[in-house]
Amino acid sequence: MINFIQFTLTRFFLAIITLLIVCFIVFSLMELVPGTCAERYLAFKNTQGSQITYEDIEAEKVRLGLDKPFLYRYGKWVTDIAFKGEFGNSCILRMNINELLSGRFSLSLIISITALLLSYLIAIPVGIISATTKYKVVDESLKFISYLGIALPNFLVALCIMLFMTYFYGDTMTGLFSEEFENVPWSADRVKDFLSRAWLPIFVLGWNATAFALQTVRALMLDENDKLYVMAARARGISGMSLLWRYPAKHSLGPVINSIGFDLNRIFSALPIVALILILTEAGALLIEALARSNDQQLAGAIIFLLTATIVFVNFITDLILAIMDPRVRKGVMGGS
Amino acid sequence: MEELLKINNLDVKFDTDEGRITAVENISLSVKQGEVLGIVGESGSGKSVTAKAIMQLNPGNTIYNDDAEIIIDGENVIKFTSKEDLMKIRGGKVSMIFQEPMASFAPAIKIGDQMVEQLLLHKNIKKDEAKTISLDMLTRVGITDTEKRFNQYAFELSGGMRQRAMIAMALSTMPKLLLADEPTTALDVTIQAQVLKLMKDIIKEYKMGVIFITHDLGVIAQTADQIAVMYLGCVVEKGPVNEILKNPKHPYTKGLIAALPDVNNLEAPLKPIPGNIPSPLERPTGCVFRTRCPHPTKEGKEGKIDMKLVEVEPGHWVDQCGAKCG
Numbered sequence: 332m333i334n335f336i337q338f339t340l341t342r343f344f345l346a347i348i349t350l351l352i353v354c355f356i357v358f359s360l361m362e363l364v365p366g367t368c369a370e371r372y373l374a375f376k377n378t379q380g381s382q383i384t385y386e387d388i389e390a391e392k393v394r395l396g397l398d399k400p401f402l403y404r405y406g407k408w409v410t411d412i413a414f415k416g417e418f419g420n421s422c423i424l425r426m427n428i429n430e431l432l433s434g435r436f437s438l439s440l441i442i443s444i445t446a447l448l449l450s451y452l453i454a455i456p457v458g459i460i461s462a463t464t465k466y467k468v469v470d471e472s473l474k475f476i477s478y479l480g481i482a483l484p485n486f487l488v489a490l491c492i493m494l495f496m497t498y499f500y501g502d503t504m505t506g507l508f509s510e511e512f513e514n515v516p517w518s519a520d521r522v523k524d525f526l527s528r529a530w531l532p533i534f535v536l537g538w539n540a541t542a543f544a545l546q547t548v549r550a551l552m553l554d555e556n557d558k559l560y561v562m563a564a565r566a567r568g569i570s571g572m573s574l575l576w577r578y579p580a581k582h583s584l585g586p587v588i589n590s591i592g593f594d595l596n597r598i599f600s601a602l603p604i605v606a607l608i609l610i611l612t613e614a615g616a617l618l619i620e621a622l623a624r625s626n627d628q629q630l631a632g633a634i635i636f637l638l639t640a641t642i643v644f645v646n647f648i649t650d651l652i653l654a655i656m657d658p659r660v661r662k663g664v665m666g667g668s
Numbered sequence: 669m670e671e672l673l674k675i676n677n678l679d680v681k682f683d684t685d686e687g688r689i690t691a692v693e694n695i696s697l698s699v700k701q702g703e704v705l706g707i708v709g710e711s712g713s714g715k716s717v718t719a720k721a722i723m724q725l726n727p728g729n730t731i732y733n734d735d736a737e738i739i740i741d742g743e744n745v746i747k748f749t750s751k752e753d754l755m756k757i758r759g760g761k762v763s764m765i766f767q768e769p770m771a772s773f774a775p776a777i778k779i780g781d782q783m784v785e786q787l788l789l790h791k792n793i794k795k796d797e798a799k800t801i802s803l804d805m806l807t808r809v810g811i812t813d814t815e816k817r818f819n820q821y822a823f824e825l826s827g828g829m830r831q832r833a834m835i836a837m838a839l840s841t842m843p844k845l846l847l848a849d850e851p852t853t854a855l856d857v858t859i860q861a862q863v864l865k866l867m868k869d870i871i872k873e874y875k876m877g878v879i880f881i882t883h884d885l886g887v888i889a890q891t892a893d894q895i896a897v898m899y900l901g902c903v904v905e906k907g908p909v910n911e912i913l914k915n916p917k918h919p920y921t922k923g924l925i926a927a928l929p930d931v932n933n934l935e936a937p938l939k940p941i942p943g944n945i946p947s948p949l950e951r952p953t954g955c956v957f958r959t960r961c962p963h964p965t966k967e968g969k970e971g972k973i974d975m976k977l978v979e980v981e982p983g984h985w986v987d988q989c990g991a992k993c994g
Contacts, residue, residue, distance in 0.1 A: 566759065
């Protein structure tokens with residue numbers, strides 16, 4: 332037990348350090364892009380027809396605090412996030428980022444995490460069956476379906492389903508809400524409406540993720556099943572499901588759990604393209620917009636930071652799960668018995 | 669004494685992509701209560717496959733011949749298909765100790781939990797009784813601080829300790845027959861001697877039958893009553909251990925004995941058996957040893973003599989081809 336608490340604290344401490352390093356990298360990247368926020372905003376205004384002078388830029392810089400040194404601004408950015416939960420203002424949109432992101436980021440997370448959980452819920456048992464089944468046909472067809480999931484690009488799947496839905500149901504299934512629920516507060520009906528639409532991006536993202544996870548589980552299971560301790564357990568008379576779950580399955584899941592954080596990142600990265608096609612108002616699309624179109628470093632930084640924080644948190648949790656499941660992790664890290 | 673195990677005319681073949689491979693051909697062996705049968709041979713001679721056949725642990729592509737019998741308690745285990753029947757032999761009447769004590773414990777399950785799991789499966793007892801039996805057994809094999817070890821994992825124990833725990837687990841269900849597949853090969857020599865002594869004591873105490881598989885004739889000489897020498901899936905010579913070691917008839921057995929280092933003359937070069945064990949895909953016809961035989965007879969070299977054991981002394985059987993040229 333002492334071991335475990337020690338392990339948890341160490342991991343927590345490491346997670347915080349990781350997060351600080353990530354913060355610094357994100358902030359530095361924001362800084363590296365040529366031009367400051369003030370220049371970019373005024374250039375934007377210039378295109379709208381206003382005459383901008385050099386003094387205007389200087390005044391704007393002072394107003395935004397951009398005349399202060401780099402480390403000072405970094406410190407302020409981090410402490411604002413850590414203690415106030417404030418991400419500041421978007422450079423181009425002149426809006427508070429918290430307001431801009433409110434709802435959107437959590438929607439992205441809900442879609443990504445649901446896709447992730449579903450993919451693992453399916454991939455783990457199915458992968459185990461696929462690896463251990465006596466029937467080649469089952470294994471081969473599962474392999475085929477999962478290769479399709481890897482091979483077909485997400486956007487293509489999304490487009491196909493949209494086409495199908497439009498043709499048969501007369502609804503494109505775009506957006507996350509139907510018109511009447513778009514801008515109303517959350518209610519039971521709104522949740523229902525959300526679910527009736529959200530299954531599409533979840534399905535598209537989940538298929539791909541499931542296919543990957545399935546292949547991983549299958550390969551790990553095949554590997555584990557050949558190990559001597561499984562034969563030794565069979566030699567002791569253990570058979571059937573109690574053999575399968577307690578021996579090879581339990582021992583092969585470590586690397587699968589380890590990859591959850593990585594998978595979440597992959598799903599989140601795939602989300603903006605799907606969101607673009609399905610016209611979803613979520614944070615991934617906003618990130619693309621901020622990075623590629625409007626060069627809005629403040630906004631992009633906030634989203635990237637939130638995403639990384641989520642992944643660091645997920646990794647922390649998976650580390651704990653792994654430690655609970657596998658004594659080698661728990662005791663190995665703390666230096667034996 | 670009563671025969672615990674009788675193997676009659678056993679062939680074991682594997683269906684692989686390269687074709688059907690013969691791993692064991694027409695062997696007949698028996699083990700009596702309280703008797704230790706040593707099976708000696710190089711890697712690939714079919715020793716482990718034979719042991720796994722007794723527990724029906726060979727993989728799904730294994731093919732047994734129709735008239736093969738592995739009789740334990742009057743039942744032919746080759747015909748066993750149901751989970752209940754298989755459980756009777758696996759861990760019930762027969763236990764197995766493996767070569768790698770580290771690899772034969774599940775790494776993420778406590779040693780005690782694995783012992784208790786097996787006991788609950790085979791004996792009609794409660795969990796705390798199973799724990800008591802396990803702790804007693806651990807003490808019996810010379811493990812101290814058993815309560816602590818019970819709650820530890822295999823990776824926390826030393827090699828010798830793990831093998832002791834493995835023996836304790838194998839014996840806890842009181843099997844009639846113990847299969848020991850190179851149980852001391854992975855241990856260093858001093859630990860090996862301790863584990864061998866422990867095994868001998870326990871065999872005597874519990875009066876079980878034992879099949880001791882090894883490639884080490886020295887270990888066989890110390891532990892076995894009977895010996896069977898295997899080469900390429902065939903038993904080439906078998907009989908009482910003293911008789912075979914003093915009066916070997918088959919050139920392969922002679923080669924194995926000659927290959928042992930001479931303690932009185934350490935300067936003498938080691939005498940290996942010339943040649944390599946052929947691939948199972950290129951099994952010689954007739955006498956399987958003919959490709960490596962140092963002075964074969966003419967018919968033997970041409971593969972015209974079939975494998976067949978003949979009794980040269982009471983209880984001492986040798987392959988007929990080997991008996992002629994040896």
